[in-house]
Amino acid sequence: MSISTDPAVLSAGVARRLPGDLAMWIFILAELAVFGILILAFAVTQMLHIDLFRESRLALDSSTGLALTLGLLTSGLFAALAVEQVRGARQDRAGWLLLAALVSAGVYVVLKLQEYGHLAGLGYGLEYNTFFTLYWLLTGFHFLHVLLGMLILGYMANRCRIGAYAPGTSRSGLESGVLYWHMVDLVWVLLFPLVYLLG
Amino acid sequence: MSASKTLLICWLGLVLLSVGTVALGGLGTSLALAGGMLAVALGKAWLITDGFMELRHAPLFWRVLLFGWPLAMAGGVWLTLL
Numbered sequence: 296m297s298i299s300t301d302p303a304v305l306s307a308g309v310a311r312r313l314p315g316d317l318a319m320w321i322f323i324l325a326e327l328a329v330f331g332i333l334i335l336a337f338a339v340t341q342m343l344h345i346d347l348f349r350e351s352r353l354a355l356d357s358s359t360g361l362a363l364t365l366g367l368l369t370s371g372l373f374a375a376l377a378v379e380q381v382r383g384a385r386q387d388r389a390g391w392l393l394l395a396a397l398v399s400a401g402v403y404v405v406l407k408l409q410e411y412g413h414l415a416g417l418g419y420g421l422e423y424n425t426f427f428t429l430y431w432l433l434t435g436f437h438f439l440h441v442l443l444g445m446l447i448l449g450y451m452a453n454r455c456r457i458g459a460y461a462p463g464t465s466r467s468g469l470e471s472g473v474l475y476w477h478m479v480d481l482v483w484v485l486l487f488p489l490v491y492l493l494g
Numbered sequence: 495m496s497a498s499k500t501l502l503i504c505w506l507g508l509v510l511l512s513v514g515t516v517a518l519g520g521l522g523t524s525l526a527l528a529g530g531m532l533a534v535a536l537g538k539a540w541l542i543t544d545g546f547m548e549l550r551h552a553p554l555f556w557r558v559l560l561f562g563w564p565l566a567m568a569g570g571v572w573l574t575l576l
Binding site: 311312313314320323324327331334335338339341342349357358360361364365368369371372375376379474477480481484485487488489491492493 | 497498501502504505508509512513515516518519520523528531532534535538539542543545546547548549551552553554556559560563564566567568570571574575
């Protein structure tokens with residue numbers, strides 16, 4: 296079911312509608328529920344092992360966490376701007392913006408892999424202690440979502456290149472793909488302070 | 495204001511709040527600081543849901559539902575820190 300609409304219509308106060316496909320929103324809610332369970336599991340375990348979590352967190356670099364955050368958020372901006380360009384019938388620009396979103400997401404991937412490599416090199420693997428078990432599970436699960444999101448961004452960039460989002464055609468697929476990417480951002484803004492800073 | 499400008503303002507807010515989160519984290523560990531960081535995270539979540547995801551144009555039900563997730567997470571995490 297496509298329930299997209301143009302901002303011009305919305306700003307005129309004619310209708311309040313959800314961008315993208317309803318199925319994508321249901322999928323997003325399901326994903327958020329799973330992440331919610333993991334986040335609360337992390338928080339509750341931290342409550343039971345507060346000193347262990349505080350000491351283990353010292354192995355993480357909050358500056359790296361900030362760079363990871365900025366990479367994802369900037370990618371989200373480019374993806375959102377791409378949707379605006381498609382609505383304005385400028386698919387070429389949208390394609391370039393989606394590529395920029397991919398590059399920015401690539402920064403996140405490179406930094407995260409460096410962090411994973413650094414921690415693994417120090418011996419802080421999945422079985423090192425409870426903190427690192429949850430760290431690898433939680434951030435690893437999110438990392439897989441980033442990779443899937445990048446595949447979607449690449450697919451949509453190619454669709455823009457071949458002119459698949461021409462005026463008069465449905466844009467709900469593009470909107471839904473970008474919504475998924477924003478969901479990845481939304482999860483990260485909660486994960487970042489919880490894993491790197493709080494406690 | 496154009497939609498693109500709105501998005502750029504949202505992004506700028508997200509960047510500033512992200513830097514603010516790290517700054518708060520660098521001040522030490524206390525319940526007040528933790529609460530501040532969670533509040534900042536909620537601000538970022540609002541910018542993403544209402545700004546990037548365009549839920550400001552959506553029916554109130556969806557707006558509340560999506561913002562309810564970060565609210566529940568921040569509340570749950572806060573309770574574990576008490």
